[in-house]
Amino acid sequence: MYEIVTLRDKIRVEPKSLGADYKKAIEAIIRKDYTGKIVEDKMLFVGLVSIDSIEEGLIIPNDASVYYDTIFKMLAYAPLLHETVKGQVSNISEIGALVNIGPIDGLTHISQAMDDFVDFTRNALIGRKTKLSLKVGDSVLAGIIAVSTKGIMKVGLTMRSPGLGKLGTKKKELAVKGKKKE
Numbered sequence: 364m365y366e367i368v369t370l371r372d373k374i375r376v377e378p379k380s381l382g383a384d385y386k387k388a389i390e391a392i393i394r395k396d397y398t399g400k401i402v403e404d405k406m407l408f409v410g411l412v413s414i415d416s417i418e419e420g421l422i423i424p425n426d427a428s429v430y431y432d433t434i435f436k437m438l439a440y441a442p443l444l445h446e447t448v449k450g451q452v453s454n455i456s457e458i459g460a461l462v463n464i465g466p467i468d469g470l471t472h473i474s475q476a477m478d479d480f481v482d483f484t485r486n487a488l489i490g491r492k493t494k495l496s497l498k499v500g501d502s503v504l505a506g507i508i509a510v511s512t513k514g515i516m517k518v519g520l521t522m523r524s525p526g527l528g529k530l531g532t533k534k535k536e537l538a539v540k541g542k543k544k545e
Contacts (some may be wrong), residue, residue: 364446368439370397371432376420378427389417389431404512406441409466440466442518443509448529452501452518455535457483460497462505462520469518471505478523487501495532502530 379386390411395406397408413436421430442464450464459473473481476497479490488497497503504527509519522528 364441364443365409366406366439366441367435368406368408369415370437371434373421373430374433375428381429381465382387385400385420385429385431386414386417389433390414393433393435401512401516402439405431407466407512407516407538409438409440412436412438441466442469442507442516444507444510447504447508447521448507449502449504449530452497452499452503455483455486455488455497455499460488462503466507467516467518469505469507469520471520471522475508475519475521475523477528495521495529497529503528504530 373467374392376388376392378386392412394411398410400408402408415434415436418432420431422429448464448469450462450469452460453463453468453506455463457473458470460476461468462471473483473488476488477490477493477495479495481488481490485533486498489495490528503510503522505520505522506524506527507518508521511519
């Protein structure tokens with residue numbers, strides 16, 4: 364889930380950046396220091412939305428930098444358990460599929476790729492009974508089943524539930540056809 368978070372911080376602008384427009388320098392510092400950071404072990408800052416206010420600068424003795432008390436908004440991504448996300452398969456391996464779900468990639472373990480026994484081939488995951496395949500570039504719907512934010516953000520995904528999986532396939536019809544053949 365995406366949300367906009369309002370933050371307040373003292374932004375340190377070094378003397379070499381003061382010759383140019385200090386507002387652009389503050390914007391560049393915020394983008395560099397905040398984008399890609401995990402906060403409170405639950406959300407990842409994706410990008411700067413806006414700078415709402417910049418107070419007058421403060422100079423501290425024995426420090427040539429200027430500190431600006433700044434209020435700004437950041438776009439944050441916080442994956443929620445059981446949330447359904449749309450993504451695109453970016454890599455296939457014997458472990459499973461990496462699915463790009465926006466700012467991060469989530470891992471779909473091979474056992475969670477579809478409601479079937481799955482075999483790995485050079486460039487696809489293929490269901491034994493249904494013969495459904497999952498390849499790089501496929502658009503999928505997946506459910507978030509695990510989130511870890513220790514150090515880097517990791518997301519575990521499943522595509523076994525009804526309605527989830529590769530977009531454009533008729534899972535129910537294929538499952539029914541597979542049962543009739545038995």
